[in-house]
Amino acid sequence: MNERARHRSLGVAGVAAAITFAAVGTAQAADPPMVGGGSGIIVDSQAQCTLTTVGYDRGGRLLGLTAGHCGQAGAKVVTEANPNYGVVGRFVYSNPELDYALIEFTLGKINPVARVGETTITGIGAPAQFPAVVCKKGRTTGTSCGVVWGNLRAAHHETWTQLCVLEGDSGAPVMSGSTLVGMVNAYLAVGCLGPEVGTNMSAISADLEARDDVGAGFHPIQ
Known part of the structure; x- marks a missing residue:
């Protein structure tokens, strides 16, 4: 976890000023922003992250x-594409072990x-295995693809891939075709050299079911 903590995607300078400006006006009269896996979000006017999926x-x-390190329960969310629209949701749960948030x-x-x-995104699937190629869509680096290395540590909930990820890509969906298999959580080298470390969607789904609370039975929008 120490390696991951050094490379997590946290706040970006200038976000607070942008949100202050966004609070002025009558943006609520506009159509609701389109939001899905790969959309950029701003959390508590500080952190820029990527939405894994919506459903x-x-x-x-x-x-x-x-990603869980993007915010704690109660944190307010606005969309990066339309911050003038105002708060669209709030964090209700954050799991530090699996590093995902709801x-x-x-x-x-x-x-x-x-x-x-x-x-x-058409559904959720099992983790991809070496030598499969997966792709991600992040708000910072867009779409990139790379080979799956597999699970290179003792943790059974993560998969390492050769994906290009930078700050702000945290939470980005990791896809095998149109199947969501994981989310981006960390990178363990400078720039896009990789590897990327991500939490498996199967582990997240299992945790949501075990909690038997908000999020149980989660399925992506179709």
């Missing part, structure tokens, strides 16, 4: 996933989509 749980709540969106405040740019 519903068994209770019909509209939820999103991102966001509950206010119904009507976003337009949830399965496709952002060239990335389409």
Whole structure:
């Protein structure tokens, strides 16, 4: 975890000023912003991260996933594409061990989509294995693809890949085709040399089920 902590994607200078400006005006009259896996989000006017996916749980709540180090329960979320629209959701749960967080969106405040740019999410699947190639979509480095190295540490919930990731890509969906298999959590070298370390979606789904609370039965929007 010490390696990961040194490379986590945290705040970006200038975000607070942008949000201060965004609070002025009557943006709520506009259409809700489109949000899906790969969308940029701003957390508490400080951290810029990437949404892993958006969908519903068994209770019909509209939820999103991102990296756990992006925020704690209660943190406010605005969309990077349309910060003037205001707060669209809040963090409701953050798991430091698996490094994922759950966001509950206010119904009507976003337009949830399965496709952002060239990335389409059709479901959640098991971790990819060497020598498969996976792709990610992050708000900083966009789309990049690379080989899967597998699980190179004792932790059973993570997979290492040769993906280009930088600050702000935390939470980015890791895809095998259109199947969501993981999220971006850390990089262990300077720049895009990699490797990237990500939490497996199978581990996140299992944790949500075990909690039997908000997020149980989560499935991406179709």
